[in-house]
Amino acid sequence: MKDFDKAYSAFEMALNIKAPWYVTDYELDQKNGGLHIYLDFHRGSSFTCPHCGQPHAKAYDLVDEDRIWRHLDFWQYPTYLHARFPRVECDRCGKIRTVSIDWARKGAGFTWFFEAKVMSLMKEMPVNAVAREVGEHDTRLWRVFHxxxxxxxxxxxxxxxxxxxxxxxxxxxxxxxxxxxxxxxTKRVLLAVEGKGADGLRSFKDFLKEKGVAPSQIQEVCCDMSQAFISGVAEYFPQAQITFDKFHILKMVNEAVDRVRRSEAAHQPDLKKTRYIWLKNPENLTGHQQAKLTQLKDADLKTGRAYRIKLSLQRLWLQNKFLAPFYLEAWCDWAVRSQLQPIKDVAKTIRGHAQGILRWFISKMTNGFLEGINSLIQASKRKARGYRSIKNYVSMIYATVNKLDIKVEPPKAK
Incomplete structure (x- = not known):
């Protein structure tokens, strides 16, 4: 009997089980590979009311079902705690309530220790890999992660x-x-929502309101020239000024240059396999690419003209803010007269959004750092071989990009 008492005491110390709870029994299921530890509380025990914190609420009755929590493995065995919950009648509240327990959070199927372990693993490994490591279904671990x-x-x-x-x-x-x-x-992701366009702006406005932040607090917005974003900002954040992201603008012009190249390559074989030469700035070309560009420049190609127009637009953001409107208008005139349809089309788009483009000279806002964020997100997605749901994907964005300081610890006693 003394040996059993010692074993019970050892389990109580290892599990950090405190009075009035104690270990009543344990069972090693060698067939299925599990250690089951059974907990109970002493007759006449009092508990803290989970609602008001009254420390001497007496046990009233028991919740019928036996509840189970996965714990850290003892030796090579997955370990499970079993207990029935008492309900207490609180003199202060005048209500009957189910008690909270020290070893797990409310509604969880894992102990604090187990959740701390899997969260530390999920910071370094894909969730499905952690699930295999600890022998749990990844859906349960995603709930912990969320x-x-x-x-x-x-x-x-x-x-x-x-x-x-x-x-x-x-x-x-x-x-x-x-x-x-x-x-x-702060370079922090505030909200990630499924879908694109104006609906996302509405969701962001609702999110701010839930957080007690007035939408009128948002003074500046940086985005691409998507009409859905423009109309969404106008509807939900009418006081905000829009700056069109210069990297999206230059991407749009690069695409126009490449359309000119592809069209001309049909009768100019030298243009084949030169796509990346025209996408780069001259100073970023390799020696071989620089030599090829010099050769092609002498051929008086339409692609060469498109390339020079692109380089000229890049110099817009180097202009004095007072001269920038005149520079942009002159560039649009040149691009429209170029007789290169893709360049003409993009020039008309830029002219129609000139106010938001020139806003950069006041706000200095770009989305350039978001490319780094997107690379981080895509690397995480590849590492996990994708995420089965948007909710999983969004949670991983928050954890990865914001570098959340996640601490798994029991709440402090009231």
Whole structure:
């Protein structure tokens, strides 16, 4: 009997089980490979009321079902704690309530120790790999991950958010997107929502209201020239000024240059396999690419003219803010007269959005750093071989990009 008492005491110490709880029994299921430890409380015990913190609430009755929590492995055995919950009648509340327990959070199927372990692993490994490592279904671990990421996000202070950047990242192959709303000053993802366009702006406005932040606090928005973003900002954040991201603008011009190249390559064989030469700036070309560019320049190609027009637009952001409007208008005139249809089309688009482009000279806002964020997200997605749901994907964005300081620890006693 003394040996059993010693074993019970050893388990209580290892599990950090405190009075009035104690270990009543344990069973080693060698067939299925599990150690089951059974807990109970002493007759006449009192508990802390989970609602008001009254420390001497007496046990009233027991919840019928036996509850089970996965714990850290003892030796090579997965370990499970079993207990029935008492309900207490609180004199202060005048209510009958189910008690909280010390070894696990409310509603969880894992102990604090187990959740701490899997969260530390999930910071370094894909969730499905962690699930294999600990012998649990990954859906259960995702629930743990969502809980702590949400806690981390709730702790973020939004009171000083004034300038945001908006961008999209693909969640899966095809046309499934997540829209990111990022604080440009802290480089923190504030919200990631499924879909794209104006609906995302409405979701962001609702999100701010839930956090007690007035939408009128947002003064500057940086985004691409998507009409859905423009109309969404106008409807939900009418006081905000839009700066069109210069990297999206230059990407659009690069695409126009490449369309000119592809069309001309049909009767100019020298243009084949030169795509990346025209996408780069001259100073970024390799020696071989520089020599090829010099050769092609002498051929008086349409692609060469398109390339020079592109380089000229890049110099817009080097201009004095007072001269920039005149420079942009002159560039648009040149591009429209170029007789290169893709360049003419993009020039008309730029002219129609000149106000938002020139806003950069006041706001100095770009989405350039979002490319780094997107690379981080896509690397995480490849590492995990994709995420089965948008919710999983969004939680991983928050945890990865925001570098959340997630701590798994029991709440302090009231």
């Amino acid at each position: 809980y702590y990421v949400q806690k981390g996000m709730e702790a973020c202070d939004l009171t000083s958010v004034k300038r945001i950047a908006i961008d999209e990242t693909s969640s899966k192959r095809g046309h499934q997107y997540v829209t990111l709303f990022v604080d440009l000053d």
